[in-house]
Each structure stands twice: as structure tokens, then as C-alpha cells.
Amino acid sequence: MAEKKAKTARKKRAVGPWQIAFERFKKNRVAVVGASLFIIIVLSVIFVPMISPYEISEFNLADKEQAPSSAHWLGTDEQGRDVLLRLFVGGRISILVGLMAASVSVVIGSLVGGIAGYYGGAIDNFLMRIAEIIYSIPFTPTVISLSAALMWRVSSEQKMYFVMLLIGILSWPGLARLVRGQILSLREQEFMQATEILGISDRSKIIKHLLPNTLAFIIVSATLGMAGAILTEAGLSFLGLGVTPPTPTWGNMVERARNTNVFRNMQWLWIPPGVMIMLTVVSINLLGEGLRDAFDPKEIR
């Protein structure tokens, strides 16, 4: 049904592939729910801390360890800090780390994949060998050991940047392989012969003509990669090897549950951040799957 409509739409006026994808995405109800949920989460982590009557650095030992009430909707922690505020400020950091880690991985992955696919030969061999090595490094044990090795040199505020880089640098090979494969097949097509005749430089051939054609893959991979990165950061911070307090993230807020007293008696400290991680990752995954279906050329034609 969606295909038919897309076809008639194309006949009426010139519709680009991006518009087709957008139309298809809008019709996918699950994907729209995912996208809306994600937008709501992003807006609330931005605005809730602004309208909160509390300050993130504010603590009040007289009010510590209070159960949820009208003054503190999600209670307070052992230093009397408002959990609701920390939850949304933590969300800013968790989402930002996920976004930046995915960006690092997308930039490295698409450049390496693009260069390897375009030049081929020795360069391709060399770059893909590096990709294979990084791909074969066992992800979780290495991330954990590397954080432990480097964390002590990094101050608490800088740890989030460190975690972004670490996750990004270890997770690009999958995308690089994908982009390389795409470029290999695109390189043989006629429009690339045209760029050859026009004498366009290699750099703009790769960046202006080849990579945009793989953009659909890159966007999907970036979305799903962001979901993965948020989970990785949460896991690392849960083990105490990611972003550490006083900077809140959802992962290090759940980490409080490793204390038996908090785990058994103060659920308001660890259940809400865990639920937020899940909601965010579900919404991003729904969005990513929806984008994948919307871009899928097999279903457009």
C-alpha cells in the first residue's frame, strides 16, 4: 500500500529519495512512537533541570534519604540531593555521551570505509587489517580494562569525554566495513565515470559524491550505535569505571544499588535511572529500525 502511494506521489511531482523515505517513515506507526518518545526524553532532560526549584550542586544533609514526597517527587539521596533533578541532569550526560560516542565512531568509520573502498589495493588492505584487529578485540573486557588503566589520570569532569572517545574508537570497524562495501559497488556506476571525466579531485569525489550515497546506512548505523553506546556507558559507570560521581549519569545512579541498604530500602534511587536507560534505548532503537525500513531501497522500488 505504501509503495503504491509513493509511486503515484512520484508521478505527480518530483519527489526525492529523502522525501520518499520521510513519507514512509511517517506511515510506520511504531517508528513514529519511538521518535516521539525520544524527542520527549531529550526535551525533558534539557528543560526539567531549568525549571527545577533545586540546584544540582545543592545538598542538604537534614533532608537526606527521604522517600518520594510532594517536595521531592523522587525523594533524596544520602546527601539530601533531589533525585528527580539528578535523574534529568544525568540523562543529559548519558545521552550526550551516547551521541558523541556514536559521532566519533561514524566519523572514523565512514572515512576509513570511504578511503579503503575508493583507493583499494594496499591502502584498502592496510586499513581493513586495522579494522579487523579492532573488531577482534573483545569489547567489554577491553573497555573495562582500558578505563581502569586510564581513569585515574582523568578528573571526574573529564571522564565523560574520555568514555565517549573510548567507546567511539573501539566501535567503528562495523560501519567501516559496511561503507567500504557500498563504495566498492558505487565506484563502478556511471555517475562516478562522469566525475572522472569532469576531473574532480579524489577528496571531493569521496566526500561529495560517494559518502552521500551511503548516508542512509550511516544514519541508521549512527542511531543504533548511539543506543549501544548509551548501554555501554551505563554498564561502565555501573561498574564504577565510567563517569563517576559527583557527575551524575544513569549508569552511576543505578550503581547505588550495589549498596545493600540502598538496594533493599531506597528503590527511588536506582529504579528510575534504570527505567530511563531502558526507555531511551528502546526509543532510539525503534527510531533506528524505522529509519532502516524507510531507507530500504528494496521496498521503495
Added chain:
Amino acid sequence: MLKYIARRILHLIPVLLVITIILFAMLQIMPGDPVNAYLGIGSNATVEQQQQIRELLGLDEPLPVQYFSWLKRSLTGDFGTSYKFRKPVADVIGKYIWNSFYLNVVAMIFAFLIAIPVGIKSAVKKYGLFDNFWTVFSLTGVSMPSFFFALILIFFVAIPSKWLPLNGMRTTIYLAKGYDSFGQEVLDVLKHMILPVTVVTISSLASLTRYVRNSVIEVINQDYIRTARSKGLSEKVVIYKHAFRNALLPIVTLLGMYIPGLFGGSILLETVFIWPGIGHVLFTSIGDRDYSMLMAANTFYAILMLAGNLLADVSYALVDPRVRVK
């Protein structure tokens, strides 16, 4: 075929070497002095004694020399001594991988037993109610942080039940006085396995059902399935005799890929459940600065990973002869 496998293995050797160099370099930047870790907390060794230990452990040599002596010893199966366990690292790993293995193998059996029928049924009635339910289930399973799911299960299931253990692998009383019989030991361990197995099963089920579903869908779209249908075969015969048998090939490939991974425990889960597997050992050896242990455990995980990739390639080549020619 043998030539292909040999070539693949030769190809992996430099990859493994580079990984061990990276891992070795990583240990050098870790905080703390391994000599102090070796001595343990509260030792009153003199500077001379510390120096002696440093020489004994070979830590006074230049780094490349240290790496090559590690490599030479490792090739003979000697991964050094664990500072914490005071035992050869190989023995410690050899003991703890089995705890991880028991957990993973039970979870894998459950996951495959559920995923195969569910995947087939979802594929046959694509976008039906059943398929949509499992789509949502898989998505939630992939998106759920395993450690949080584990905490939720402990809090909402194990604590109220008063019967399920919260963590560990054996009941403390039995650890002290020993089991009366082998049957009792098996039952006790099984009881401790229920929650961790649930978490591992659900998280692997999520991707597995999708995988089975997609491979069955791919086969159903083939021409020979249309032929089988137009011959007038019953739908049951078409699906189970023609479609599923062919969809089984990628599933078997996946099974092969899973096998090495069975020996590597999930660090997060084993930490939450205090399950004495290799993942837990790796995590605690970071805190204990148990360098030989950490190096060996990381190398072990890398070998598992490479073995998984190798098995996947080899089984693809077995299934699809075109791969071998390249």
C-alpha cells in the same frame, strides 16, 4: 577446505599478536605497582626486598623484553602466577571458565529451543499479532541493560520468594561443610542458576528470534518454495520440510559462532550475581592489580572472539563453496 582453514588460521596469528601487544601496553599504564600487589596490603618489605621481587618477577627488564618473555612463556602454556590466588593463572582460568560455561550452555539451550519455533512461526505469519509481540519483545530485550534487569529480578522475584538465592553459586553452609551427595550439589547450583540463566536467555533470545525469523523469511521468498506450493504440497510440508531445512544452514552457522563465546562470561552479570565465572575473575583482578591474571584473561577473551569469527567463516565456507574460491 583444509587449505582454506589453514589460511584463515595463519591470517589470525598476526591479529592475535597485535591484540596482545595492545593489551600488554594497556597494563603498563595501569596505576599502582605490581610489586606492591604481589606483596599484598600491609607488607613491611624493605626497599631491597622489593627490588629483589622486582627482579624475580622480571619487572626490571625493558618492556619489549618483558613482552617477549611473556609471549615465550605463554606459548608453552605458562601464563605466570596470579598474585591474588597464589596459583598459576592457567589453573585459575581453567577452573573458573567452567562456571561461566555451565551458565551459558544452559541459557543457550533454552534460547535455541525457544527461538527456533518462535522464529518460524513469526516468519510464516509475518506482521501478525504473534510476530509483532515477539518484535516488541526482542526490541525490549536488546534495549534492557542486563545489569538492571538482573537487579529487578533479584528485587522483585528473589527477595519476595524467600527461596531463590540472591547471588553466588552455592549456599554458604555447604561451602563450609561440603555437600552430602553429588545430587544435592547439582540441585543447589541449579537453584542459584535460575535467575542468571533467565537474564542470559532473554538477552540472547532477543537477537536469536529475529535471526531465525529473517532467515526463514528469506527462504520462503525463494522460487523453489513457490514451486513446492504450486505442486500442491501442504503448508506444513512446505514450511518444515522445504523452508526450514534450508533456513537451518545459517542457524547452524550461528550456533558454531556461539560455541567459543560459551566459555566467556558476561562481566556485568557475573558481577551483579557474584557468580564465580571468568568475567567476575577478570573484573576483580582489575581492582586487585593482578596483572598476570588480567593479561591472561583478556588474551583468553580475544582468543574466544577470534575463534568465534573463524568458526563463522569456516562454516560459511562449508555451506557456500563460493566463499572458498576468493
